[in-house]
Amino acid sequence: MILTGSAIGQAVDRGEICLDPFDRMLLNPNSYNYRLGSILRTDMRAILDPLEEPELAEQRIPEGGITLDPKRLYLGTTLERIGSTEYVPTLIGRSSLGRLGLFLQVSADLGQLGAIHQWTLELVAVQPIHIYAGMVIGQVSFWHAYGDRLKYEGYYGTRSDAAPCEPAAVANRFRKPRGRR
């Protein structure tokens, strides 16, 4: 089951959902609107490789906003700390941004129980688009979970910066052949 906006507000009051800072104005009928943090990172390598360290360029979004280039992936963050040990979050964009062709994540909408942090956003623009720090940019929903709970022991859920792909998180089973560097 998906929580209604009023149920999200009550769960925040009970301390079962973290949305920090929280503003009731940002509740929707079945989600909560999050805002965009002020830092963007891009990986400067010509070919991205999950088994090698990224080469990150970081920029602070100026007051006048910034234009995103369609041929790039930008990592940003939510302004809010978001998460819950009780309800499973799914995080997406908003239709107002979708209508302008801005993806807020790349087919990875599911959060884990117990990961409470500023989420990393994966921004991809279909056309050049001017965006602003602090703007209401996406929404997060919460779902009733069934079953015993595992303690969260993941990696990204402990980070609140625009966290790039961590080689150690994907390299367990697949080793990069030697001499390919």
Add this chain to the structure above:
Amino acid sequence: MILTGPEIAKQVDAGRIYIDPFNPKQLSPNSYDFQLGDDIAWYEAGVLDCRRENKAIISRIPDEGLVLDPGRIYLGCTLEQIGSDWYVPIIRARSSIARLGLFIHVTADLIDIGSRSQFTLQLHAVQPVRIYRRLLIGQVTFWTPQGEIILYKGKYQGAIGPRPSLIHLDRRIDAPVLPVPIRNKQE
């Protein structure tokens, strides 16, 4: 919980789900297939801006179809008017459409409970692809909510035809531009 196809049909009969026109042949085991409406829209400007109105051109999709350019975002709509005051709709492409690399929404699959309209579809083609009116392009699922229901009264309610973004009306809820401290748990 997600409603099965037969349950969607029952709830349409009971008036708790609104799909118009409704054709039982478009039911799947756990979703309902919707068609692409007649009109398509795109923005006049090449560079879009979240703080001003982005003017759009709206046009009828020709009989011979329309080839979508991967460098643009297009807005279509569902032929059907869809909504529910009881269940939460979530939309997706049909896999036949996804196999052509055509997105039908841009990270905005969730529809507010209480909204009733021809849903605006956000069409983005990975490669050039031709679309046609009345194409069975996507599917809508219905999910049970938990908690008190407060119905949608937002700016896109009742939309007929593709509706361009109204994000420039949102500035009152944007946060002030402040350096936001990043607090990693491990630091």
